[in-house]
Amino acid sequence: MELIDVCGGEVFITGQVGPDGDFAAATKDVASLVYLCKPQEGCLPDQAWESSSHKERVDLPLGPGLFEVRSALSAVDRINKMAKPILFMCKSANRAGAMASVFQGCRNGWSSEQTLEWAKPLGLKFLTMPPMVEWVSACVDSRFPKGGLIFRQLFEKESSTFTYILGDAETKQAVIIDPVDKTAERDSQMVTEMGLKPTLLLNTHVHADHITGTGKLKGLLPGGAKSGVSEASGGQADVKIHDGDKIRFGSRYLEARATPGHTAGCMTFVLDDKSACFTGDTLLVRGCGRTDFQGGSSETLYASVKGKIFTLPNDCTVYPGHDYQGRHSSTVGEEKAYNPRLTKPVEEFVSIMSNLNLPYPKQIDKAVPANMVCGICDEVEGGDKAEASV
Numbered sequence: 315m316e317l318i319d320v321c322g323g324e325v326f327i328t329g330q331v332g333p334d335g336d337f338a339a340a341t342k343d344v345a346s347l348v349y350l351c352k353p354q355e356g357c358l359p360d361q362a363w364e365s366s367s368h369k370e371r372v373d374l375p376l377g378p379g380l381f382e383v384r385s386a387l388s389a390v391d392r393i394n395k396m397a398k399p400i401l402f403m404c405k406s407a408n409r410a411g412a413m414a415s416v417f418q419g420c421r422n423g424w425s426s427e428q429t430l431e432w433a434k435p436l437g438l439k440f441l442t443m444p445p446m447v448e449w450v451s452a453c454v455d456s457r458f459p460k461g462g463l464i465f466r467q468l469f470e471k472e473s474s475t476f477t478y479i480l481g482d483a484e485t486k487q488a489v490i491i492d493p494v495d496k497t498a499e500r501d502s503q504m505v506t507e508m509g510l511k512p513t514l515l516l517n518t519h520v521h522a523d524h525i526t527g528t529g530k531l532k533g534l535l536p537g538g539a540k541s542g543v544s545e546a547s548g549g550q551a552d553v554k555i556h557d558g559d560k561i562r563f564g565s566r567y568l569e570a571r572a573t574p575g576h577t578a579g580c581m582t583f584v585l586d587d588k589s590a591c592f593t594g595d596t597l598l599v600r601g602c603g604r605t606d607f608q609g610g611s612s613e614t615l616y617a618s619v620k621g622k623i624f625t626l627p628n629d630c631t632v633y634p635g636h637d638y639q640g641r642h643s644s645t646v647g648e649e650k651a652y653n654p655r656l657t658k659p660v661e662e663f664v665s666i667m668s669n670l671n672l673p674y675p676k677q678i679d680k681a682v683p684a685n686m687v688c689g690i691c692d693e694v695e696g697g698d699k700a701e702a703s704v
């Protein structure tokens with residue numbers, strides 16, 4: 315009979331007692347048992363339990379449809395008070411792994427994603443059973459429900475850039491996506507008046523048409539907000555973002571998805587519940603970012619959009635980095651149906667992109683070097699020089 319240690323000798327899980335009935339020997343150091351089988355399953359013979367006295371036991375007959383989330387949470391409270399080490403036991407170790415995960419997630423204040431991430435390297439078998447994964451997620455998320463979201467879309471008119479503020483309504487922790495230097499004072503005042511505490515000032519990429527506001531905002535905001543840009547951009551920042559990173563603010567988070575193509579280091583940030591994505595210049599409303607400088611590649615952009623954005627739910631709102639025609643947002647479903655570039659086969663898309671004939675952005679020569687250091691740049695009188703210094 316094998317006990318699997320899932321928490322440094324404090325929490326164990328196991329399946330059915332072996333035919334040798336070696337329960338007493340295997341569990342001699344266990345102080346409490348959480349038994350998850352129905353009586354008729356007969357996984358724990360009475361004599362086995364009786365031979366292992368001095369132990370506390372709680373019976374939670376757990377099976378699909380048997381156990382409401384509410385009951386699981388009161389069980390967690392009860393288990394929390396039991397002496398450690400605790401053994402979670404059932405016939406196959408599936409329910410034991412699931413309930414142990416709920417216990418761990420709840421007592422550590424983890425989200426469902428964090429709980430499942432914890433369970434993965436342990437190879438817990440319930441992870442291959444979608445109803446059990448859903449049950450674990452529902453239990454953990456209802457213990458610590460996601461806070462409300464505070465959201466603002468702001469506009470900088472010279473470069474037609476959108477800046478986004480996202481905050482957790484309870485904790486007030488916040489992130490700002492793609493602020494612009496020219497509107498840094500406005501943004502700083504706004505988050506201060508809203509009582510928000512931005513911890514991370516994110517860039518979807520190294521911009522070519524304006525200087526990022528992340529450097530300036532770091533100086534304006536109290537509380538040590540950090541700048542962020544993707545590692546792949548080659549830019550300097552306090553926080554380097556990678557594909558798959560979770561950017562947390564309070565109980566909410568953004569998932570970073572690498573979406574290269576407009577530039578080599580472009581990122582799209584997807585809200586935790588997939589209701590919104592912030593695509594920078596990768597995907598614009600009925601358009602997309604140009605691909606003719608900064609490591610741009612039309613084929614790569616096409617693959618990024620199809621693989622990392624068009625795989626989101628159709629009702630996911632697309633918040634772009636720019637719009638030049640007075641539009642503010644779109645949805646994944648709309649762009650999949652009506653984007654005049656990305657509805658085309660890849661060869662036609664590449665040809666469209668090669669024939670855009672757009673003039674270079676007016677500020678490119680000063681914006682790119684400044685943005686490689688997140689906008690911390692020397693300013694001479696008149697604010698026109700933008701040689702980067704760290």
Ligand SMILES: N[C@@H](CCC(=O)N[C@@H](CSS)C(=O)NCC(=O)O)C(=O)O
Nearest residue numbers: 522523595601602603604672674675676
């Ligand atoms: N006129 C503007 C630059 C306009 C431009 O090139 N926009 C970029 C995004 S900012 S680098 C773009 O990708 N546009 C795609 C499109 O189809 O318009 C300026 O001079 O700054």
